[in-house]
Amino acid sequence: MPMSQNFKDRLFPVLDKITQHxxxxxxxxxxxxxxxxxxxxKKNFSNIKGFREYYAVKALPNPRILEIMKSMGFGFDCSSVTELILSRRIGAAGEDIMFTSNNTSHFEFLTAEKDGGCILNLDDISLIPKVPNMPELICFRYNPGPGVSGNEIIGNPEEAKYGVSDTQIIDAYRKAMAAGAKRFGLHTMIVSNERNYTYKVKTTKMLLELAEKISDALGIKFEFINFGGGLGIPYKPEDSPLNLEALGTEVTKLFDNFKSKHGYVPSLYMESGRYMTGPHGVLVxxxxNRKDIYRKYIGVDACMTALMRPGIYGAYHHIDVLGKDMSGKTEVVDVAGSLCENNDKFAIQRELPEIKDGDTLIIHDTGAHGHAMGFNYNGKLRPQELLLRTDGSVELIRRAETADDYFATLNFKADKILF
Known part of the structure; x- marks a missing residue:
């Protein structure tokens, strides 16, 4: 959501000094x-025994951020070899890591089982015989298909490339058991950036009912269900936030009912990324430059390689101008970068305080899927990352890319094959 007043009160008074340094x-x-x-x-799900957040590393893959997550007792949801390595480098091991990938290669499976392994979350029934060594604990990602509707971001589950279908799910666990699996989890994710908490309540109910169905068929118990991520944040000032308290209360009731009926209850895992860090980051x-043609353009010293969501998705990111507010002179402008793409814009026809060269702009909600989704088209280089610590200090946690970084992959030993 647009950054909290508390974040503003701590950042804005020192932002000039930060930019100067x-x-x-x-x-x-x-x-x-x-x-x-x-x-x-943690507080809102504290009545569910074994509750654990597995931070979605893809949202903000920086070691200093992951260290903060680890200090709170969180695990890590990974979907690539690099994310596995990053999580292990900050001390995560074994069941601290859930590896959820699709179209998984042999090399990825081998990496996943190294260094104490991880929770392997398989995306496809066809992957079972491709697992080099079936772990004792196995999880499957469930795709409910046309029986359940997703939201506008992820779309209809039956059109998604992810997950094991409803007709395959029981057989998937049966085959995993035959291959040596003895402990079980169940996962799904059918919404993204969803602020209507009832979606996640329905998802939890669906997973608990499915766990019951699989248990009846195969005589197994589930150690956990994972309802994925997808908890949304209000990017626009007028948007309502997710009602986390209501979500926690209603999901806890579902778990209590399951325990009353079956005498045991699985733990609840989730893999929030955006919800954890999205509102707590800004791009400064x-x-x-100022350009007045058919529209008024404000050119800034970053482009969509630092934040692609507005250009690719048309996503809204709130913008402040340091030291100015809407009570003064305003104008309608496009805020644009220097990339050779016309969609390289952070805001389109946005009313903002009048901006002059040298003004500092603060683009909100870049703490997830901001730097992480950066790229190098046009030879553009991704910016540095800083951390405003709880003691008020500001720490560099990733330097800016350099031209040497860009050209590093061109330094290699000559190799060719003749025919």
Whole structure:
């Protein structure tokens, strides 16, 4: 959501000094806000024994951020070899890691079982014989198909490439058991950035009913269900936030009912990424150019390689101008970068305070899927990342890319094959 007043009160008074020291552009993340969200998450699901958040590494894959998550007792949801390595480097091991990938290669399976292994979450029944060594604990990602509707971001489950189908799910566990699996989890994810908490309540009910069905068929018990991520944040000022308290209350009731009926209950896992860090990061840029043609354009010193969501998705990110507000002179502008793409815009026809060259702009909600989705088209280089610590200090947690980084993959030993 547009950054909290608390984050503003701590950042804005020192932002000039930060930009003078580090230069722009940069993403800066708020440790205090991240920790507050993590504690709120734990509090609202505290009555479910074994509840655990597995932070979605793809949202913000920075070691310093992952260290914060680990200190709160969270695990890590990984979907690539690099994310596995990153999580292990900050001390995560074994069941601290859930590896959820699709179209998984042999090399990825081998990496997943190294260094104490992980919770293997298989995306397809056809992957069972491809697992080099079936672990004792196995999980499957469930795709409910046309019986359940997703949301506008993920779309209809039957059109998604993810997961084991409803007609395959029991057989998937049966085959895993035959291959040596003895402990079981169940996973799904059918919404993304969803602020209507009832979607997740329905998802939880669906998973518990499916666990019951599989248990009856195969005589197994589930150690956990994982309802995925997808908890949404309000990017626009007028958007309502997710009612986390109501979600926790209603999901807990479902778990209590399951225990009353069966005498045991699985743990609840989730893999929130955006919800954990999205509102607690901003992209700070400088206005460097003004162009008045058919529209008014404010050119800044970053482009969509630092934040692709507005250009690719048409996503809204709130913008503040340091030291100015809407009570003064305003104008309608497009805020644009320097990439050779016309969709390289952080805002389109947005009313903002009048901006002059040298003004500092703060682009909100970049703490998830911001730097992580960066790219190098046009030879553009991704910016630095900073962390506003709870003690008020500001730490560089990733330097800006350099031209040497860009050309590094061109330094290789000559190799060719003749025919």
């Amino acid at each position: 580090f230069g722009t552009p940069f993403h800066i993340y708020d440790e205090t806000g991240i920790r507050q969200t993590g504690e709120m998450l 840029v400088k206005a460097i």
